[in-house]
Amino acid sequence: MTIQVSTVPEVGNLGITTKVDRAAYLTQLLNLRSPLSEANAGLQSTRDQAAARVQELAIPSTREEEWRFTDLSPLLQVNFQAASAIAPTNLEAWFLPEAANSRLVFVNGQYAPELSSTADIPAGVTIGNLAATGSLQSKLANYLAKQPGAEEVFTVLNTASMTDAAVILVPRHQQVEVPIHLLFVTTGQEATISHPRCLVVAEAGSQLTLIEDYVAIDQGVYFTNPVTEIWIEENAQVSHTRIQRESEAAFHIGKTAVSQARDSRYSNISVSLGGQLSRHHLEVYQTGEQTETQLHGLTMITGDQVGDTHSTIAYTKPHGTSNQVHKCIANDRAHAVFNGKIFVPKAAQLTNAAQLSRNLLLSPKARVDTKPQLEITADNVKCAHGATVSQLDNDEVFYLQSRGINADSARKLLIYAFAYDVISQIPVTSLRDRLVSLVRLQQA
Template identity: 50%
Template sequence: MKKFSPPEMKEVSFPTPYTPLPHTPHPTPQPPTLQPLLPMTAIITKPEQSGELLLKLSRETVPTIDNGKILELRESGASKAQELAIPGRKDEEWQFTDLSQLWAIDFRAPQTVTIDKNALAAFLLPEAKNSRIVFVNGIYQPELSDISALPAGVSVSNLANAQKDVLVNYLGKEKTPEFFTALNQAGLSDGAVIHVTANTVVTTPIHLLFITVVEEIPRFYQPHSLIVAETGASVNIIENYGALAEHCSDLPVNYSYFTNAVTEIYLEANAEVIHTRVQRESGDGFHIGRTIIEQGRDSRYTLNEINLGAKLCRHNLDILQKGEQTETNLHGLAMITGQQTADTHSAIYLNHPHGIAKQLHKCIVDGSAHAIFNGKVFVPKPAQLTNASQLNRNLLISNKARVNTKPELQITADNVKCSHGATVSQLEADDLFYLQSRGLSADTARSLLIDAFSAEILAKIPLESLRQRLGQCVACRSVE
């Protein structure tokens, strides 16, 4: 493959002929029961108007718990959202992400729906069949949840049933201002809470499942998750976003919705969290997520992230190493096609000696899709003897596919081992010819090369069933 390392954020495309093949549908799930719909109103065109509407919808949500901490956070979030500027192309952090389609939609508040348990079949994981908590349209569903397999020392609940001291000590702890995070906080009404007490090792994976029922009226959902691993604790989390659909969760359905998700993860000293985040929203949905990780000394955090769905997906990832000998591993894969946009912005702050940070993010871009990656690693003077590496690899399949990439290292410490880089490539004619000369068809050869490119990230996923399922998704898309 021909490769290069761009010194700054650039847009790249390659002229590669591409012929789509038919898509193989999945079994049709049982349809949900919806409450009566509300009439549509005029389309909004200005970001300021849309921002005001989203804030209004956030403030109108009713908390599921009468808790002073929740009310305080809601008021603080609303105040911040009013003060902060609406993100746009003039902002450096958003210059390659076009939000105009999002701002043009008149979103409505969440709607309570009833779905049958069988409708979740495509999302359930056999390894976590008795260790899952389910939210539908942002609302906790106890009848669809099952945590009977979890041991003593770990609690999984919604906000209303969470321990008050956990909420007081951790919820909303990170104060970094950002518009969409402030919106989520202003509308804080319910969410998932996982609390692992000191020295508890949870061998059963815990599945956080956030399902959207797509309908004609565009809805606005704001899930919030809080994960706390106390000193010496260990836990494996799967955070899964998807939409009920007749075929694949991430296929377009001609109806829009907006998921604005925030996840807070706190690791105390010597704790370990393995976190798999899967985003398979509807192809006409919008997903903006922020994940905040705070690590104590000797802790280990691993993220395996897969982005396949949404018309526009943006993930803001912030990791703060707050102790010595802290380890952070980030593995990401975005596979997009059509008119999709997938944007990953990450920032790792190594503030203490002997820190480790390793990041590998891959993008497979087809059709007229657009991938964006901006990763920052900060190594200040106190972070001596740090070992940090960052690599963004991109594979462009079609002649209209685009990528903007900008890995960054900001180093002031003088005794460190750090590296970063980016590559952009296309499928090589020589590789395709070689495989075809061994009797493979052109489509099979292309599919094998794409599968090989993605395999390094998929292999990191700790659950075999999920790893196989996502591998099938990649294989299916590689021959579309």
């Protein structure tokens, strides 16, 4: 099925289609979903409820506050088709040696068991696709599509369209020593749409390192709409790295929703490099006391790319802490967006929250819209936020030149140092080194 879109102008300069067309477009995206397999028939009720909600919604426009800096009109110009299952045979360039036998691969949103390997996963830990979880599906149903924020338009579209999911369940007091690599590959088929889904449950006292990686084989136009749900129970720890390096012609709109119980610890490093239009919603809900959240983000874009990050940290109990640093590097005519929200209600006394947005513009035509946001009703807290937007410091360039480094190399070194502050947080050495190489390549 292909999608036809009216080109009747919308009022003002907010897009190319009317609100009616945006609703019809979303419904037609829903109609591209694939049927469920017999093994995942239990998802039918969840999908049907989400599908009913989708038909009440529309593709957002810049009239809406949450989307006023990000125009989705280019998305509406594409006639998408459902992605087919094509299993490429040569993906070694994307594999990580540290996760050689702790890897799940999904191609065009569909599980590829022949490319996956879980030999190093400890006994008792569940890792695989949802269809293979068997008797655990009833337990997983208590977590799947249960995070707050599930009514957001692209999240509910994913829920209505999901046919499978990557599943990780770490039992109580179990530590997974090797990193788990979730590799989502798009083959670059022209104008396809896929809806990857991840469900991660870290039970009380458990620990794991997760790499969520979105890559493309070809530079085609396609739409990836992933959702990841992470449940961290009491005294559990999750280190999560999310890398988006898709086609420069692709659309990527993703959601990460995290729920943290008492004494849990969550760290997230998000790096966004690809996509003509990319957006990541990162939502963390601290549901217990003495929770700790560490967020580090980097968006590095050029040309006409748009890179958007929206984050939420919501406290509900006392003694919670969080620290967030998000960096954007925009070159040429690129447009970076950051909106970070921290909610501290009256019940969340003795909260300690810090948020910083740092942005580097490398071109007179580059643009950044940044909005750190604190909403505090508690009266015994320590909270701070800030934002900076700047170009390269001429004094710093001059200092490096005075040490024998030419001006061009000095600028590249400063840009690299700005990005490396985030990349250096990645706990997997091979992935960190590859991203360092990509950053250097972009500056070549």
